[in-house]
Amino acid sequence: MAFGRSSRKRRPVEPVTLKILVAGGFGVGKTTLVGAVSEIRPLRTEERLSEAGRPVDDLAGVEAKTTTTVAMDFGRITLREDLVLYLFGTPGQDRFWFLWDELSQGALGAVVLADTRRLEDCFAAVDYFERRAIPFAVAVNCFEGADRFPVETVQAALDLDPEVPVLLCDARDRPSVRDVLVAVVEHAMARADRIREPATT
């Protein structure tokens, strides 16, 4: 039989693919995070920061930054043999808000990256996901020189529901980013389970 032997081999697992957004304020490290974990060469849409944008592009804390995302970042990570995440990094600047609705279509969950030196920059992302009931985790990108706060302080400052995971991370570090992504997926799955099986009283 022509295909006899190969048909006895273990069938490759068809992985579940999930879409995760990576959001947060301007220059908080979204593009860096996607690039750190992606197993494919990440798609980037970077443009050079221009003199014209200087009054609105606040570079405090990220003075070395020379480019900004104008559409999205895209990357992929296999969390398990049967679970692949597609990562969509959003543009950080307010003038690109109109892209968010498009990018968030079909997303399982989101990472909101935060920088404790300018925590208010992530308020808009937190509001966006809360309003649309998209599960998210907050990841504090620990830049050198930024004060370290316990996760409880960040949770309180952002007025988050207690079940929203808050983690400290380094957006440049693959294992650290992986932990954040696992937290988002677990949180989203747990919430989906709760919705499917409402508590019986």
Ligand SMILES: Nc1nc2c(ncn2[C@@H]2O[C@H](COP(=O)(O)OP(=O)(O)OP(=O)(O)O)[C@@H](O)[C@H]2O)c(=O)[nH]1
């Ligand atoms: N020290 C330090 N620098 C970082 C870290 N993450 C990002 N950076 C730097 O901070 C700057 C901003 O990073 P990006 O990844 O471009 O930020 P972004 O959120 O994609 O920015 P926009 O798309 O413009 O909103 C870059 O110069 C990075 O090299 C970090 O964890 N620590």
Ligand SMILES: [Mg+2]
């Ligand atoms: Mg970016």
